[in-house]
Amino acid sequence: MILNIFTDIHELLLGLMPENIVHITELVLIAVAYLGIFAILGLFLVWLERRIAAFFQFRLGPNRVGPMGLFQTVADALKLVSKELTGTEKADKFLYKIAPYFVITTALMSLSLIPFSYEIHAFDINIGLFFLTSVSSVGVLGIFLAGWASNNKYSLIGGMRTGIQMISYELSVGMAIVTMVVLAGTLQISEIVEIQKDGWLIYQGHIPAIIAFMIFMIAGTAESNRTPFDLVEAESELGAGFHTEYSGMNFAYYFLAEFVNLFLISSVAVILFFGGWLSPFGITDTIPFAGLFWFVIKVLGVIFIFMWFRWTFPRFRIDQLLTLEWKFLLPINMVNIVLMALMVWLGLTL
């Protein structure tokens, strides 16, 4: 028996109002729920990053506000909400104001595609992965616009670097995803997870899948603008890069979106390589909502690897960044796709 509280809520609403209004109400409810997830995720990941960074650097990190300092980031967010929104006088006001919403809307849209468990999946379409990569590409526009509209040389350099970096590394992320899609044979996220009931894709695809995973992790770090690819912000060179001129809540949008993008890229890694919400060897697949637990555990593991990268590697120079992408990752990726296609064709997958 599947305990489905969502069906219960649906029937409860049907008893209260006509069917077409129920539909709209449910859409609103889901949107509000995802906004909540967005905020909580962003705040939690900021806290996690600070704690983990502290342990890497022989410190303790925020540990005063709430248990283990969990509410530190909530307090920080409240501070940012209460701050004045400033801007440069000669900024392009319209673009300047609209830019953060590009970033936050696309992050939120991408979040709707992520299956937290078998039951919790807001938007499951047959071109799910394609939609996810396209939507998250739009988020770059927000960063680019912010750099341009601020009318500040540091912001502009940051924005230009974003353009270079994103165009380059989106290719690698896309091709690593394509490699796994060749193996999975579908773009629908729920089906990709279902296929992995016999073994996670990183096991099914063995050598090319592991190469694709490594490329995905490298390019994913670049996509989420994290060290060693944080040329976009580059505190030591550009002030704060593209968001130098943003303050208060507008700054917080970028800050939260950055961490939600980290969650997104980790979720895609988990869906593509580590079986999404599936438990290892199917031990708890019959328990409803157990998938949520496994999904969160796996995503946190991948996020930890990203944070490990961040506190280990120094920042690239811009020419090194481009050399890495165009001379190393891209050729390897192309060979890897052919290798994967051959393996699927010859039936060498496990």
Place this chain on the structure above:
Amino acid sequence: MSYFSDIINGTKTLLTGMRVTGGYFFVNFFTKRDVITQQYPNNIETLEMFDRFKGEVIMLHNENNEHRCDACTLCEKACPNGSIEILGDKAKDPETGKNKRFLVKHIYHLQMCTMCGLCIEACPVNAIDWGQDFHHVEYDRSLLTKVLNKPGSKIMSGIKG
């Protein structure tokens, strides 16, 4: 073929770096062995500063309540912002019968001190040194003006005036 060896070497060195930092993380995450953060107000009883910490200027006294200061005022002159005032006096030395300077009060204005250490470097007889006490909070700034020589103390024998 340096292309492929570059890739392999690069991966290897990256993994070496990750092993080092990962070691730091797991040691500190599970045992907090190497954590150097001091949770200051909570460990106020047990906190000890390291030897070279510049907390305040102190005057060294031995067990007979004797110090080495001969009131030469070199530290007063060396101080860039006048944090040190020396009140000296002259008295007849019982051994030689000559007039000799001795220290009455070594006044130290902690509220003006920038901990630059020039006075300690200037002292020819090593009479003053760094103390490790850092807990200087007072409600009145006059309480920060300290007399460094202890009451009743006198100069050690053998220090040339």
